[in-house]
Amino acid sequence: MKTLIICMSVHHGNTKKVAERMARVLEADTVQPSAITGNAMLERYDVIGFGSGIYFGKHHRSLVSLVERLPGMKGKKAFVFSTSGLGTGSVFNRLLSSGFPGQLRKKGFDVMGEFECPGWDTFGYLGWFGGISKGRPNEKDLLRAEEFAKGLKAKAG
Numbered sequence: 360m361k362t363l364i365i366c367m368s369v370h371h372g373n374t375k376k377v378a379e380r381m382a383r384v385l386e387a388d389t390v391q392p393s394a395i396t397g398n399a400m401l402e403r404y405d406v407i408g409f410g411s412g413i414y415f416g417k418h419h420r421s422l423v424s425l426v427e428r429l430p431g432m433k434g435k436k437a438f439v440f441s442t443s444g445l446g447t448g449s450v451f452n453r454l455l456s457s458g459f460p461g462q463l464r465k466k467g468f469d470v471m472g473e474f475e476c477p478g479w480d481t482f483g484y485l486g487w488f489g490g491i492s493k494g495r496p497n498e499k500d501l502l503r504a505e506e507f508a509k510g511l512k513a514k515a516g
């Protein structure tokens with residue numbers, strides 16, 4: 360399966376580490392959202408992965424606006440991943456979340472799976488104390504990312 364990973368990793372490169380491990384398993388090409396100039400590029404791939412850190416409860420603005428700009432992607436397989444200081448299941452993130460996987464589904468993507476893990480977060484005053492989720496993603500997180508990618512491969516057939 361020909362896979363493209365679109366990843367934006369701006370804080371500590373946390374999500375990039377996850378993207379690299381998934382890309383290794385999936386033999387995927389990896390780009391930043393700004394590299395996508397039209398949907399013709401996406402049509403060359405069977406599966407598209409979208410990943411970033413979580414900023415104020417949401418995936419990076421560049422990913423969200425990329426998906427806004429895309430035409431209908433009926434049935435195109437996709438997956439979503441993120442790293443965050445608190446975890447996407449935390450009350451804070453859930454309150455602020457705009458539901459990125461839901462946005463993809465509305466565009467017609469068939470979202471095959473979602474992956475998340477902690478990512479070192481030194482935003483604002485957190486930095487005074489060395490931050491939260493220090494050392495994450497760690498090797499265990501990255502092995503989980505690899506397993507997730509293997510699962511996608513198996514699902515896509």
Ligand SMILES: Cc1cc2nc3c(=O)[nH]c(=O)nc-3n(C[C@H](O)[C@H](O)[C@H](O)COP(=O)(O)O)c2cc1C
Pocket residue numbers: 367368369370371372373374375411412413414415416417442443444445446452477478479480481482
């Ligand atoms: C400006 C900013 C806002 C952030 N907002 C949140 C947030 O709302 N919830 C959360 O759990 N983590 C938040 N974080 C932490 C990041 O999601 C976390 O560090 C993530 O792993 C960053 O990924 P990256 O290094 O790939 O950019 C924020 C970090 C920054 C710099």
